[in-house]
Amino acid sequence: MKTVRTVLGDIAPERLGVTDAHDHLFFAAPAFAGQELDDPAAAEAELAAFRAVGGAAVAQWTPFGLGRNAAGLPALSRAAGVHVVAATGLHQAAHYAPALLDRLRSDGLAAFFTAELAEGMLAGDDPGGPRGGAKAGMIKVAGMFHGLDGHTREVMTAAARAHHATGAPIGVHHEMGTAAVDVLALLHGELGVPVTSILLGHLNRFPDSGIHRELASSGAFLAFDGPSRAHHATDWRLLDCLTELAAAGHTDQILLGGDNVLASARASTGGSPGIPYLLRVLRPRVAAALGEDAAEAILVANPARAFAVEWR
Ligand SMILES: [Zn+2]
Numbered sequence: 474m475k476t477v478r479t480v481l482g483d484i485a486p487e488r489l490g491v492t493d494a495h496d497h498l499f500f501a502a503p504a505f506a507g508q509e510l511d512d513p514a515a516a517e518a519e520l521a522a523f524r525a526v527g528g529a530a531v532a533q534w535t536p537f538g539l540g541r542n543a544a545g546l547p548a549l550s551r552a553a554g555v556h557v558v559a560a561t562g563l564h565q566a567a568h569y570a571p572a573l574l575d576r577l578r579s580d581g582l583a584a585f586f587t588a589e590l591a592e593g594m595l596a597g598d599d600p601g602g603p604r605g606g607a608k609a610g611m612i613k614v615a616g617m618f619h620g621l622d623g624h625t626r627e628v629m630t631a632a633a634r635a636h637h638a639t640g641a642p643i644g645v646h647h648e649m650g651t652a653a654v655d656v657l658a659l660l661h662g663e664l665g666v667p668v669t670s671i672l673l674g675h676l677n678r679f680p681d682s683g684i685h686r687e688l689a690s691s692g693a694f695l696a697f698d699g700p701s702r703a704h705h706a707t708d709w710r711l712l713d714c715l716t717e718l719a720a721a722g723h724t725d726q727i728l729l730g731g732d733n734v735l736a737s738a739r740a741s742t743g744g745s746p747g748i749p750y751l752l753r754v755l756r757p758r759v760a761a762a763l764g765e766d767a768a769e770a771i772l773v774a775n776p777a778r779a780f781a782v783e784w785r
Contacts (some may be wrong), residue, residue: 490529495730650679
């Protein structure tokens, strides 16, 4: 039986409900110093605000080592009444101290990801620290700008092995929305990950509908996760991109998320757009452009399929 692995346990996919398929409650990286998402009270308020506008589930794509607060997520999810799917995996090498990556490598990346999915995530960012209890429900990996480097290939190869061991879906950060064709060739073509377990992220940041249709023809999920200040220049193309995919028959592969990754993007502490924006502003526009049934599929049925796994 397929289930979605949330931080409060495995649930039937039809219980997931209206889902923000790519967002962040916690995120801390040296590149974003001073903009850390590290406030549990603010995260709870953000989740509650999302619930108040009809939200039922958030997939947090923060991988290991970037302050994802694995230990705190179950209590937050319970308090806010919102399902949370958490991630194992790794971001680009630039986000980590080289010594930390060396240590993870020496212990075996694939085994590390697999244990976080099957046994429980490490509570903190110390690879030698205790497990916090909650299991990851997805693997986050990242590409580079218009290509892949040694680190991102190594992480994707380990993610594919962890997928084959557990069944977990793999969510991909594409730098500026690029290199998704290379990622599919590696994860699916070379490493045999089924396309239905691949969630291609940030495609809104590279609004080339020809490439989107090519990617969609593979059968993979396509995540459009914006808007954001950093990628505002492409945000006005979002609805056009979705409309073109829907017209080509790919509505059932579209996922939507907010990817609010900085403290200044958190609505509950006065920033914007914030997680509720997805339902408050974007959903009505998607419904107007693609129809109510498509909006419902994109926010409910599609994520339920994307995160549902026959866990092994
Ligand atoms: Zn993200």
